[in-house]
Amino acid sequence: MEFSEEAKREIEKNLSEVVRNINVDGRERAEIVNELRSTYYEAAEGEARARGSDVVSVVDARSARASISSPRETAESFMKSYADTLRRAGFWSRLVAFVIDNLAIFALSMIVMAPLFGLMLLMGMPMQDEAANQAWFDSLSLTGAVTFGIVAFAAAVSVMVVIFGYYIVLEGHFGYTPGKYVMGLRVLQTDGTKIGYKEAILRNLSKYINNLIVIDTLIMLVFFYREKQRGFDRIANTMVVRIRS
Amino acid sequence: MQSELEKWQKELRKGSTKMALLSLIGCRDMYGYEITRELSRITDNVFALTESNAYPALHLMENEQLITSYWKETEAGMPPRKYYRITPRGRAFFGEMKKEWMKHNEAMDRICQYEG
Incomplete structure:
Protein backbone atom coordinates (compact mmCIF):
# COMPACT_ATOMS: atom_id res chain seq x y z
CA MET A 1 0.00 0.00 0.00
CA LEU A 86 6.57 6.50 39.16
CA ARG A 87 8.30 6.88 42.49
CA ARG A 88 7.79 10.21 44.22
CA ALA A 89 10.90 12.10 45.22
CA GLY A 90 11.45 12.79 48.91
CA PHE A 91 13.09 15.46 51.00
CA TRP A 92 16.82 14.85 50.47
CA SER A 93 17.00 14.63 46.68
CA ARG A 94 14.80 17.69 46.42
CA LEU A 95 16.93 19.58 48.94
CA VAL A 96 20.08 18.86 46.91
CA ALA A 97 18.28 20.01 43.72
CA PHE A 98 17.19 23.18 45.56
CA VAL A 99 20.76 23.95 46.66
CA ILE A 100 22.07 23.40 43.10
CA ASP A 101 19.35 25.67 41.72
CA ASN A 102 20.08 28.42 44.23
CA LEU A 103 23.78 28.26 43.35
CA ALA A 104 22.80 28.53 39.68
CA ILE A 105 20.54 31.51 40.44
CA PHE A 106 23.43 33.16 42.34
CA ALA A 107 25.84 32.54 39.45
CA LEU A 108 23.34 33.85 36.88
CA SER A 109 22.70 36.93 38.99
CA MET A 110 26.44 37.61 39.17
CA ILE A 111 26.68 37.27 35.38
CA VAL A 112 23.85 39.72 34.69
CA MET A 113 25.31 42.14 37.24
CA ALA A 114 28.82 41.94 35.71
CA PRO A 115 28.34 45.01 33.45
CA LEU A 116 27.31 47.04 36.51
CA PHE A 117 30.30 45.86 38.55
CA GLY A 118 32.56 46.64 35.58
CA LEU A 119 31.13 50.14 35.29
CA MET A 120 31.51 50.75 39.02
CA LEU A 121 35.21 49.89 38.79
CA LEU A 122 35.66 51.85 35.59
CA MET A 123 34.04 54.98 37.03
CA GLY A 124 36.04 54.70 40.23
CA MET A 125 33.18 54.14 42.69
CA PRO A 126 34.77 54.04 46.19
CA MET A 127 32.47 51.19 47.46
CA GLN A 128 33.19 52.02 51.11
CA ASP A 129 30.37 53.61 53.08
CA GLU A 130 27.18 55.19 51.88
CA ALA A 131 28.42 58.77 52.39
CA ALA A 132 31.52 58.16 50.23
CA ASN A 133 29.37 56.58 47.52
CA GLN A 134 26.92 59.50 47.65
CA ALA A 135 29.77 62.03 47.35
CA TRP A 136 31.15 60.04 44.41
CA PHE A 137 27.73 60.01 42.70
CA ASP A 138 27.26 63.77 43.21
CA SER A 139 30.64 64.39 41.56
CA LEU A 140 29.57 62.59 38.37
CA SER A 141 28.74 64.53 35.21
CA LEU A 142 25.13 64.36 33.96
CA THR A 143 26.07 61.83 31.23
CA GLY A 144 27.99 59.76 33.77
CA ALA A 145 25.10 59.75 36.26
CA VAL A 146 22.52 58.84 33.59
CA THR A 147 24.69 56.01 32.20
CA PHE A 148 25.26 54.64 35.67
CA GLY A 149 21.53 54.90 36.46
CA ILE A 150 20.50 53.04 33.30
CA VAL A 151 23.02 50.23 33.82
CA ALA A 152 22.10 49.88 37.50
CA PHE A 153 18.39 49.75 36.62
CA ALA A 154 18.99 47.18 33.85
CA ALA A 155 21.04 45.05 36.27
CA ALA A 156 18.30 45.19 38.92
CA VAL A 157 15.62 44.21 36.38
CA SER A 158 17.80 41.38 35.04
CA VAL A 159 18.35 39.97 38.53
CA MET A 160 14.61 40.06 39.18
CA VAL A 161 14.01 38.24 35.90
CA VAL A 162 16.59 35.59 36.84
CA ILE A 163 15.19 35.09 40.33
CA PHE A 164 11.51 34.98 39.35
CA GLY A 165 11.95 33.44 35.92
CA TYR A 166 14.23 30.57 36.89
CA TYR A 167 11.77 28.22 38.60
CA ILE A 168 8.64 29.42 36.84
CA VAL A 169 9.90 29.49 33.25
CA LEU A 170 12.10 26.37 33.47
CA GLU A 171 9.57 24.23 35.33
CA GLY A 172 6.63 25.64 33.38
CA HIS A 173 8.30 24.95 30.06
CA PHE A 174 10.43 21.84 30.63
CA GLY A 175 9.03 20.38 33.84
CA TYR A 176 12.44 20.51 35.54
CA THR A 177 15.20 22.89 36.59
CA PRO A 178 18.95 22.17 36.19
CA GLY A 179 19.04 21.01 39.85
CA LYS A 180 16.15 18.62 39.28
CA TYR A 181 17.74 17.44 36.03
CA VAL A 182 20.98 16.58 37.82
CA MET A 183 19.04 14.70 40.52
CA GLY A 184 16.84 12.88 37.98
CA LEU A 185 13.63 14.59 39.11
CA ARG A 186 10.62 15.82 37.17
CA VAL A 187 7.62 17.90 38.18
CA LEU A 188 4.35 16.46 36.91
CA GLN A 189 0.68 17.05 37.55
CA THR A 190 -0.71 14.41 39.88
CA ASP A 191 -2.45 12.74 36.95
CA GLY A 192 0.97 12.27 35.33
CA THR A 193 0.66 14.92 32.61
CA LYS A 194 3.09 17.79 32.07
CA ILE A 195 2.79 20.90 34.18
CA GLY A 196 2.26 24.33 32.61
CA TYR A 197 3.09 27.86 33.71
CA LYS A 198 0.04 28.05 35.97
CA GLU A 199 1.17 25.06 38.01
CA ALA A 200 4.78 26.29 37.99
CA ILE A 201 3.74 29.67 39.42
CA LEU A 202 1.49 28.14 42.07
CA ARG A 203 3.93 25.49 43.33
CA ASN A 204 6.86 27.93 43.47
CA LEU A 205 5.07 30.77 45.28
CA SER A 206 6.44 29.69 48.64
CA LYS A 207 10.03 30.00 47.35
CA TYR A 208 9.47 33.71 46.79
CA ILE A 209 7.76 34.63 50.04
CA ASN A 210 10.00 35.14 53.11
CA ASN A 211 11.05 31.70 54.39
CA LEU A 212 7.64 30.28 53.54
CA ILE A 213 9.45 27.44 51.78
CA VAL A 214 10.62 26.17 55.18
CA ILE A 215 7.07 26.02 56.52
CA ASP A 216 5.87 24.58 53.23
CA THR A 217 8.49 21.82 53.45
CA LEU A 218 7.57 21.12 57.07
CA ILE A 219 3.94 20.74 55.94
CA MET A 220 5.16 18.05 53.54
CA LEU A 221 7.20 16.25 56.19
CA VAL A 222 4.42 16.33 58.80
CA PHE A 223 1.16 16.08 56.87
CA PHE A 224 1.91 14.80 53.37
CA TYR A 225 4.91 12.58 53.98
CA ARG A 226 3.40 9.65 52.11
CA GLU A 227 2.30 11.81 49.15
CA LYS A 228 5.63 13.71 49.27
CA GLN A 229 3.92 16.97 48.39
CA ARG A 230 4.60 20.41 49.84
CA GLY A 231 1.52 22.44 50.76
CA PHE A 232 1.90 24.42 47.54
CA ASP A 233 2.25 21.15 45.58
CA ARG A 234 -1.15 20.20 46.99
CA ILE A 235 -2.59 23.54 45.89
CA ALA A 236 -1.06 23.28 42.40
CA ASN A 237 -1.91 19.54 42.08
CA THR A 238 1.70 18.73 41.31
CA MET A 239 4.20 16.09 42.39
CA VAL A 240 7.95 15.59 42.01
CA VAL A 241 8.92 12.16 40.73
CA ARG A 242 12.15 10.28 40.18
CA ILE A 243 12.77 9.29 36.60
CA ARG A 244 15.97 7.41 37.48
CA SER A 245 16.21 4.97 40.33
CA MET B 1 -29.34 6.90 35.42
CA GLN B 2 -27.66 6.36 32.06
CA SER B 3 -24.45 7.99 33.21
CA GLU B 4 -24.52 5.88 36.39
CA LEU B 5 -24.75 2.78 34.25
CA GLU B 6 -22.01 4.00 31.95
CA LYS B 7 -19.78 4.70 34.91
CA TRP B 8 -20.30 1.21 36.21
CA GLN B 9 -19.69 -0.32 32.78
CA LYS B 10 -16.45 1.62 32.58
CA GLU B 11 -15.34 0.26 35.95
CA LEU B 12 -16.29 -3.24 34.85
CA ARG B 13 -14.28 -2.89 31.65
CA LYS B 14 -11.34 -1.44 33.52
CA GLY B 15 -11.33 -4.43 35.84
CA SER B 16 -11.38 -6.94 33.02
CA THR B 17 -8.98 -5.26 30.55
CA LYS B 18 -5.94 -7.18 31.74
CA MET B 19 -7.73 -10.51 31.49
CA ALA B 20 -9.08 -9.74 28.02
CA LEU B 21 -5.64 -8.72 26.77
CA LEU B 22 -3.92 -11.78 28.26
CA SER B 23 -6.58 -14.04 26.81
CA LEU B 24 -6.05 -12.73 23.28
CA ILE B 25 -2.26 -12.56 23.42
CA GLY B 26 -2.33 -16.07 24.90
CA CYS B 27 -3.71 -17.39 21.59
CA ARG B 28 -1.03 -15.89 19.37
CA ASP B 29 1.45 -13.01 19.21
CA MET B 30 -0.48 -9.86 18.31
CA TYR B 31 0.20 -6.16 17.73
CA GLY B 32 -1.70 -3.36 19.46
CA TYR B 33 -4.01 -2.30 16.66
CA GLU B 34 -4.84 -5.93 15.90
CA ILE B 35 -5.72 -6.54 19.57
CA THR B 36 -8.20 -3.64 19.77
CA ARG B 37 -9.77 -4.61 16.43
CA GLU B 38 -10.07 -8.28 17.38
CA LEU B 39 -11.63 -7.43 20.75
CA SER B 40 -14.30 -5.30 19.08
CA ARG B 41 -14.91 -7.93 16.41
CA ILE B 42 -15.30 -10.98 18.65
CA THR B 43 -17.46 -9.15 21.20
CA ASP B 44 -19.57 -7.24 18.66
CA ASN B 45 -18.24 -3.98 20.10
CA VAL B 46 -19.38 -4.84 23.62
CA PHE B 47 -15.77 -4.84 24.76
CA ALA B 48 -14.43 -1.96 22.69
CA LEU B 49 -11.05 -0.91 24.00
CA THR B 50 -9.64 2.38 22.76
CA GLU B 51 -5.96 2.67 21.88
CA SER B 52 -5.55 5.17 24.69
CA ASN B 53 -6.61 2.47 27.16
CA ALA B 54 -5.01 -0.51 25.49
CA TYR B 55 -1.44 0.72 25.05
CA PRO B 56 -0.82 1.95 28.59
CA ALA B 57 -2.31 -1.32 29.88
CA LEU B 58 -0.02 -3.33 27.60
CA HIS B 59 3.01 -1.35 28.74
CA LEU B 60 2.15 -1.90 32.39
CA MET B 61 1.72 -5.63 31.76
CA GLU B 62 5.12 -5.63 30.11
CA ASN B 63 6.59 -4.04 33.25
CA GLU B 64 4.90 -6.73 35.31
CA GLN B 65 6.53 -9.33 33.04
CA LEU B 66 3.21 -10.86 32.08
CA ILE B 67 3.99 -10.21 28.41
CA THR B 68 7.06 -9.36 26.36
CA SER B 69 7.28 -7.50 23.08
CA TYR B 70 9.35 -7.46 19.92
CA TRP B 71 9.41 -5.38 16.75
CA LYS B 72 8.75 -6.98 13.40
CA GLU B 73 9.03 -5.56 9.89
CA THR B 74 5.91 -6.08 7.81
CA GLU B 75 5.14 -5.10 4.24
CA ALA B 76 7.16 -2.45 2.44
CA GLY B 77 6.09 1.13 3.13
CA MET B 78 4.57 0.24 6.50
CA PRO B 79 6.35 0.97 9.77
CA PRO B 80 7.40 -2.05 11.88
CA ARG B 81 4.79 -3.45 14.27
CA LYS B 82 5.25 -4.06 17.95
CA TYR B 83 4.10 -7.59 18.72
CA TYR B 84 3.22 -8.79 22.19
CA ARG B 85 3.85 -12.33 23.41
CA ILE B 86 2.60 -13.92 26.63
CA THR B 87 5.26 -15.08 29.12
CA PRO B 88 4.98 -18.31 31.16
CA ARG B 89 4.27 -16.06 34.15
CA GLY B 90 1.49 -14.33 32.18
CA ARG B 91 0.02 -17.67 31.17
CA ALA B 92 0.01 -18.90 34.76
CA PHE B 93 -1.53 -15.64 35.94
CA PHE B 94 -4.21 -15.83 33.25
CA GLY B 95 -5.07 -19.39 34.39
CA GLU B 96 -5.57 -18.13 37.93
CA MET B 97 -7.58 -15.14 36.71
CA LYS B 98 -9.85 -17.35 34.66
CA LYS B 99 -10.55 -19.63 37.63
CA GLU B 100 -11.37 -16.63 39.84
CA TRP B 101 -13.51 -15.12 37.09
CA MET B 102 -15.58 -18.31 36.80
CA LYS B 103 -16.01 -18.46 40.57
CA HIS B 104 -17.02 -14.80 40.66
CA ASN B 105 -19.51 -15.24 37.81
CA GLU B 106 -21.08 -18.24 39.48
CA ALA B 107 -21.35 -16.34 42.76
CA MET B 108 -22.91 -13.32 41.05
CA ASP B 109 -25.41 -15.62 39.31
CA ARG B 110 -26.44 -17.03 42.67
CA ILE B 111 -26.76 -13.55 44.13
CA CYS B 112 -28.95 -12.40 41.24
CA GLN B 113 -31.13 -15.50 41.52
CA TYR B 114 -31.57 -15.21 45.27
CA GLU B 115 -35.22 -14.79 46.18
CA GLY B 116 -35.02 -14.55 49.94
Missing part, protein backbone atom coordinates in the same frame (compact mmCIF):
# COMPACT_ATOMS: atom_id res chain seq x y z
CA GLU A 2 1.29 3.42 -0.95
CA PHE A 3 1.02 6.47 1.33
CA SER A 4 0.78 9.98 -0.09
CA GLU A 5 3.28 12.46 1.33
CA GLU A 6 0.39 14.51 2.68
CA ALA A 7 -1.00 11.48 4.52
CA LYS A 8 2.41 10.79 6.06
CA ARG A 9 2.67 14.41 7.18
CA GLU A 10 -0.80 14.22 8.74
CA ILE A 11 0.19 11.12 10.70
CA GLU A 12 3.42 12.74 11.92
CA LYS A 13 1.41 15.79 12.98
CA ASN A 14 -0.77 13.56 15.18
CA LEU A 15 2.30 11.89 16.62
CA SER A 16 3.99 15.16 17.49
CA GLU A 17 0.85 16.13 19.39
CA VAL A 18 1.22 12.98 21.50
CA VAL A 19 4.93 13.63 22.03
CA ARG A 20 4.28 17.18 23.21
CA ASN A 21 2.05 15.89 25.96
CA ILE A 22 4.06 12.98 27.30
CA ASN A 23 6.86 13.46 29.71
CA VAL A 24 8.86 10.26 29.66
CA ASP A 25 12.47 9.56 28.82
CA GLY A 26 14.00 9.19 25.36
CA ARG A 27 13.99 5.44 24.77
CA GLU A 28 10.57 4.88 26.25
CA ARG A 29 9.21 7.86 24.35
CA ALA A 30 10.60 6.52 21.05
CA GLU A 31 8.99 3.15 21.78
CA ILE A 32 5.57 4.74 22.40
CA VAL A 33 5.79 6.94 19.30
CA ASN A 34 6.87 4.06 17.04
CA GLU A 35 4.02 1.91 18.26
CA LEU A 36 1.50 4.69 17.72
CA ARG A 37 2.98 5.43 14.29
CA SER A 38 2.38 1.83 13.29
CA THR A 39 -1.21 2.09 14.62
CA TYR A 40 -1.96 5.26 12.67
CA TYR A 41 -0.54 3.69 9.50
CA GLU A 42 -2.58 0.50 9.97
CA ALA A 43 -5.77 2.46 10.63
CA ALA A 44 -5.21 4.77 7.64
CA GLU A 45 -4.49 1.79 5.42
CA GLY A 46 -7.73 0.19 6.59
CA GLU A 47 -9.64 3.36 5.70
CA ALA A 48 -8.12 3.45 2.20
CA ARG A 49 -8.89 -0.22 1.66
CA ALA A 50 -12.49 0.31 2.80
CA ARG A 51 -13.01 2.90 0.06
CA GLY A 52 -11.36 0.67 -2.54
CA SER A 53 -8.18 2.67 -3.02
CA ASP A 54 -4.62 1.41 -3.00
CA VAL A 55 -3.16 4.81 -2.16
CA VAL A 56 -3.60 6.16 1.35
CA SER A 57 -4.58 9.83 1.16
CA VAL A 58 -4.73 12.57 3.77
CA VAL A 59 -8.49 11.94 4.05
CA ASP A 60 -7.75 8.37 5.17
CA ALA A 61 -5.20 9.63 7.68
CA ARG A 62 -7.81 12.02 9.10
CA SER A 63 -10.50 9.32 9.29
CA ALA A 64 -7.95 7.10 11.05
CA ARG A 65 -7.37 9.83 13.59
CA ALA A 66 -11.12 10.05 14.18
CA SER A 67 -11.52 6.28 14.51
CA ILE A 68 -8.79 5.83 17.10
CA SER A 69 -8.29 7.79 20.31
CA SER A 70 -7.27 11.42 19.89
CA PRO A 71 -3.54 12.13 20.36
CA ARG A 72 -4.20 14.16 23.51
CA GLU A 73 -6.37 11.45 25.03
CA THR A 74 -3.73 8.86 24.20
CA ALA A 75 -0.96 10.94 25.77
CA GLU A 76 -3.01 11.56 28.92
CA SER A 77 -3.82 7.92 29.25
CA PHE A 78 -0.16 6.96 28.92
CA MET A 79 0.88 9.49 31.51
CA LYS A 80 -1.85 8.37 33.92
CA SER A 81 -0.62 4.81 33.77
CA TYR A 82 2.96 6.00 34.25
CA ALA A 83 1.96 8.18 37.17
CA ASP A 84 1.01 5.05 39.09
CA THR A 85 4.39 3.44 38.49
